[in-house]
Amino acid sequence: MNGGAPAARRQTPDQRAALEARAWRGIRALVLDRYDRRKEVCDSLDMSFIRVKALRYLAEEPLTMRELAARLSTDAPYTTLVVGDLERRGLVARSAHPTDRRSKIVTATPDGVAAARRAEDILNEPPEPVLQLDSADIAALDRIVARLLGSGD
Amino acid sequence: MNGGAPAARRQTPDQRAALEARAWRGIRALVLDRYDRRKEVCDSLDMSFIRVKALRYLAEEPLTMRELAARLSTDAPYTTLVVGDLERRGLVARSAHPTDRRSKIVTATPDGVAAARRAEDILNEPPEPVLQLDSADIAALDRIVARLLGSGD
DNA sequence: CCCATTAGTTGTACGAGTGAAACATTTTCA
DNA sequence: TGAAAATGTTTCACTCGTACAACTAATGGG
Known part of the structure; x- marks a missing residue:
């Protein structure tokens, strides 16, 4: 035994x-x-949690709209809306895809990276x-x- | 040392x-x-997650509307709506409070207890x-x- | 008794998020 | 080349949940 x-x-x-x-x-x-600190993060960044999530993904690496939609498990139309909002805030930027002109690459700006960092700090604080x-x-x-x-x- | x-x-x-x-x-x-199995639970019980949450609290012990609202951290009007829906499904029942006739006691029915149990089983399965x-x-x-x-x- | 308070309900307005339809542009492939 | 498919966008309708005002019924304290 x-x-x-x-x-x-x-x-x-x-x-x-x-x-x-x-x-x-x-x-x-x-x-x-x-x-659960999600509410705290939303209040702190003044945006809905799905936007925070999008920003965190984008701060990690640039993504196409399609890829972002998949990670957020939402559909393309809503992704357009969310990215549009983040762009209006100056936190992300859309740019052309180098080889596929249908696609757009969404990148976090320095402000966006900083905001994502603030979110991470709140969420990950033990x-x-x-x-x-x-x-x-x-x-x-x-x-x-x-x-x-x-x-x- | x-x-x-x-x-x-x-x-x-x-x-x-x-x-x-x-x-x-x-x-x-x-x-x-x-x-995260919340979506799975909602699909399985065919109700929104706040209703599942309410049902789980009520299966544990009967609560007044006010107490339930506090646990769901929502307001009284929405609690009325949620309990109304659960009642229509036969999962909970409202009854008079023994000493305060303003209050109502919400209790899970046997069907409600069973449904709450199914939810718990899904959520707590390691x-x-x-x-x-x-x-x-x-x-x-x-x-x-x-x-x-x-x-x- | 009278008045403030509490419990619950009804109704309304709003933002967030999901889902589908329709569309323009571009790519892929037969 | 021409048809089918993919990418992103706009628009619309819908559900869910939050917030607020107003109302009824009942309680409790002066």
Whole structure:
């Protein structure tokens, strides 16, 4: 017995399922119920969240309208509207696609990059309880989260 | 040295901050980008997410309109609309308040409880990567998440 | 008792976001 | 070349959710 399992208290399948469910439920509660900062970001940048999302994608790399629409999982017409608004604010700029003249490339301006950065700072700031974890726990959490992200990618 | 700190590699303040930021960012990405099941729930129950939320609260315990409005962080008029819709579907029922005749108590019907349960099952089902964690990691994750939830409560 | 307050409802107005139709321009491919 | 498809835009209709005003009924304090 105790085959290839790593060092840990033995778990029955039921116990294990309970741990999985409780842990995931807790994670969801943390992100969605306790420390959802989306509203704060929208207030801070004075724009709807889909615009913030668009700006964050565009600050990372220029995208065509089509690509942006796909990432926002919305349709082309609404993307036109959102980009038009961001452009009017001077946060993004449309330019011609080098090889396909149907396409347009949307790029974040320096102001746009700065705004996206402000949004990221608010969204990614760890909440209080994370700051209060001890060194071992924060290291373990980081490692496990990386594993969760990695296996799905 | 190695004063009272629990067993773990030593971290400089900068390293620690980086761990905190990366871990929290990853957690947000998991919940919001990769495994957001809200749409799935809305499709499955054929109702908007605020109605699902209302139903889940009411399945837990009966609430007055006012209390429900507070939990949904919406206003009284919209709560009337949402509860009216749930009532028309036979998922909740309004009844008189025992002592305050202005108030109404909203209770989930058996059908409502069942629907809320279906929603919970979808929302709380741990995503693939969580299922693939080894015993030690899932136990550690559960413990740390509990700590994160506990210190903020 | 009278008046301010509270609970719930009705109605209206508005912004955000989704979806579809129609269109011009450009590209691709048979 | 000519038809089909892709890109982006404009317009319209619709749902969802928020916000506000006005109203009824009931409560509670002076």
